[in-house]
Amino acid sequence: MRALLFLSIIxxxxxxxxxxxxxxxxxxxxxxxFKTYNTKNVLVDTPLQNVDIYSIDPEVIxxxxxxxxxxERVYLKRDITKQEFVIFQGNRRDTISVFYKPELxxxxxxxxYQTFFTIENVTxxxxxxxxxKINNALVNDAPKTYHLEVIYK
Amino acid sequence: xxxxxxxxxxxxxxxxxxxxxxxxxxxxxxxxDSILVRSADSILVKNDTTTxxxxxxxxxxxxxxxxxxxxxxxxKIIRSSLTNKYSTFEFLAEGIWKSNxxxxxxxxxxxxxxxxxxxxxxxTSYFTRIGFDKYFFGSLYKGDLDNAFIGARFxxxxxxxxxxxxxxxxxxxGNTIITMPPASQNLYWISLTGGFRMEVIxxxxxxxxxxxxxxxxxxxxQELTPEYxxxxxxxxxxxxxxxxxxxxxxxxxx
Numbered sequence: 001m002r003a004l005l006f007l008s009i010i011x012x013x014x015x016x017x018x019x020x021x022x023x024x025x026x027x028x029x030x031x032x033x034f035k036t037y038n039t040k041n042v043l044v045d046t047p048l049q050n051v052d053i054y055s056i057d058p059e060v061i062x063x064x065x066x067x068x069x070x071x072e073r074v075y076l077k078r079d080i081t082k083q084e085f086v087i088f089q090g091n092r093r094d095t096i097s098v099f100y101k102p103e104l105x106x107x108x109x110x111x112x113y114q115t116f117f118t119i120e121n122v123t124x125x126x127x128x129x130x131x132x133k134i135n136n137a138l139v140n141d142a143p144k145t146y147h148l149e150v151i152y153k
Numbered sequence: 154x155x156x157x158x159x160x161x162x163x164x165x166x167x168x169x170x171x172x173x174x175x176x177x178x179x180x181x182x183x184x185x186d187s188i189l190v191r192s193a194d195s196i197l198v199k200n201d202t203t204t205x206x207x208x209x210x211x212x213x214x215x216x217x218x219x220x221x222x223x224x225x226x227x228x229k230i231i232r233s234s235l236t237n238k239y240s241t242f243e244f245l246a247e248g249i250w251k252s253n254x255x256x257x258x259x260x261x262x263x264x265x266x267x268x269x270x271x272x273x274x275x276x277t278s279y280f281t282r283i284g285f286d287k288y289f290f291g292s293l294y295k296g297d298l299d300n301a302f303i304g305a306r307f308x309x310x311x312x313x314x315x316x317x318x319x320x321x322x323x324x325x326x327g328n329t330i331i332t333m334p335p336a337s338q339n340l341y342w343i344s345l346t347g348g349f350r351m352e353v354i355x356x357x358x359x360x361x362x363x364x365x366x367x368x369x370x371x372x373x374x375q376e377l378t379p380e381y382x383x384x385x386x387x388x389x390x391x392x393x394x395x396x397x398x399x400x401x402x403x404x405x406x407x
Contacts, residue, residue, distance in 0.1 A: 019269070022270065022271055025322050075326070077326055078321070078326070104321075104331075106376040106377070109267060109271075109377065109378060110271060110272070111320070112271035112272050112319040112320035112321060113320070113322065113331065114322040114323065115321065115323065
């Protein structure tokens, strides 16, 4: 009797299959860092004061009004390959166009997929921006990564 | 010769415990100074390593593949009936090359249902494993096939996944459901196994195996891993441990 019970327990344990749970994936965003060259020609953070940052793409609803910031997170949309953002500070309005390629990334059987992006090119208006450097082209769920350095004159 | 029926199951269960704890030392012993050996005419003699008996016998060439066993894994049939996540069937065929070396081929198939909150798909797979079992002990009497063993297998499975639906996670623009096209893969693995076989009635055997398995190409299954892969088990695990409880029928000349 005990032997049969032991066999039954072994079989029951073997039949168990755990349900896969989803631990919420980290959000995927593109970080713009605002920089300028100091008098020694070294690249340093430059805070933007009373700045509006928004998207001009009708499919993307994004607007931020900030008193002071040295960086900003923007979210790329997976079903388009170009997004344009306006940085409006004082009377100066600069447009940054980000060209990118979305890529499906498998998270787990519990969560499904999320989208990573590869930034392929960036163009910009030159009213107050000197240049835009792609610091890290891969936009994934890694935290504390600057993807674009927006260098002001 | 078979064991009395009332102790058959107890012996079978005991073998599971005993083999775990003593397999390594017994295996070493069987290679060096075994207590009982069978002479040419099947009479048991004591083999003392210091005063070895001289047996004047003509070395008889051992015949290969005289006896065979086929069987099914009963535990997989029962386990399949206890879950709706997978259904599987496994069978085994082995031939005796030498009394302590059996060549083994195993096969089977499985269907699996992966229905989670964010990923859903069904899959089918079939497999083959080939390898050998090295038995520990000499025979206690002519035709004795009750024994413990360790062995190794090379496994191959073909996996077909049907179209999958999955959540595309996007906290900013909103989650959507996407479909992933069907896919097929070939998986390879190595498994190490140990177990026991016991004859309960003439030519009918009970046996168990435990197995440790690891994929040789694990990167193949990085996405949409099925709940169950035929012959391997829980495909998301690397390595994975599994067991079989076999009911076998033997035939041929012992």
